[in-house]
Amino acid sequence: MPDTQLASLLQTAAMREAASAVLEESDARTGDIQWDDVSDAVSSSQWGRLISAGVLTSTDTGFVVADPDELAAELAAHTDAESTEHTDAPAIESASWTIYDKAAAVGAIGLFAGYWNSSIQTTIASVDNQLLAPVMNLLPFHIVVLVLAVTTGVYSTYLQSRLMDHETLQAYKDRMAALKERREAAKERGDDEALERIQSEQMDAAGDQLGLFKLQFRPMVWIMLLTIPVFLWLRWEVRGGHLGASEHGMVVPLAGHVAWQHALLGPMATWIVWYFVCSMASRQFLQKTFNIQAST
Template sequence: MESSNNGSWSKYDKLAGLLAVGLFAGYFVQPIEAIIVAVVSPLLSPLAVWLPFSLFIVALAGTTGLYTAILQTKLRDNERMERLQAKMKTLQERVQTARNEGDEGELNELRSEQQELMQSQLKMMKESVRPMVWSLLITAPAFIWLRWVFTSPAAAVTPVAFFFPVIGQIAWTATVVGPLQVWLVWYIGASISSGYVSRKIAQQAL
């Protein structure tokens, strides 16, 4: 997972990308889902039984969030991206000034600079996909396993319902709105709330 300075992907990045595509297919292809579940279950099922399930989901979301935050910190050059954005903003202001003054010579030079900056931005955008690809290697199997737990009668890992303050007992598979069920809303909420903390931890640790 070494950092790439020229925007190109290493062979490991490409391999991770292919694997990520295969894992993502597990959302839609049942045989792939079955393979993922068979690999992940020995790791997650004991924890799901040992911890209160609502806490287990929070821990799972927090762990995957921290892993993603660490990858973003290591593989994404945020400072370089900010410098490019600042240069692009300054360049746009210079272009506007040259247009107002009718300076065609200056405009031609600035257009050349714009093209170079746009090429650099495209490379940075390509690099920014790398953390997402590597994070999918963990987040996709975890989420697919969690979905399987709630949709497969054979799972028998989680309780049917849990106690929620004010509301009381509520089924994990109860519909909140549209296709969103309670377990998915709980997982998304845990991911969002832990995401900020995870990024802070990753930035301080690295």
């Protein structure tokens, strides 16, 4: 089989273990081998993958390793990687927060208090109103909400793309996927010793959860720092009775004309639903258009 195909097959530790067991059994026997000969170390699905990939070829009485020397050489090349994967892997480290990130987090928490404290909300909304009042005089409220939602969607997507450490996030996903695959293979072949070892590695990997949370939350604090004031201003406009006399609501498909403060989707008011629809649509458009990777 081609070297690239064999290398791809042996990317995971579970398949390297299976291939190594098959090669060892083949070397120990003078005749062909069957799956029953290695079923304690190789699952049925792994056996099938070795056959479909051409590592094993069929004969009249069983199977043989197509090219033992090539397989042995490829397994030897993966020895270091396999050793690393079977020992306690080091915690995945992400970039630490800067003093600016921490300041942004404190600021976001302070702004968040505006949802419960009317004084804070009024102060923030009054400052925003100095910039947004001229826009309200030019455009109807539903268009203002659309513009603000698209604007927040644009900078949210940009900040998430720039501040998210996608390489570290992918490394964590790959590590957990590899552990899951090895666990399933060990369960299928009934290898209790391997299951205990993998469970220990999974417990060690759980220590990465805090780092993963910090990794994902870093762009969020910057997004909240810019988004919360906008949302508080919209809330202040609608609930505080600051909309113009002509701003009664909007026409919604199936629901008809709905007032801005009335519940439209569960307990969510019309203006909140309209804002989130516009924001999510703009973010999806930007991510698809510019192939921006979103976080998970």
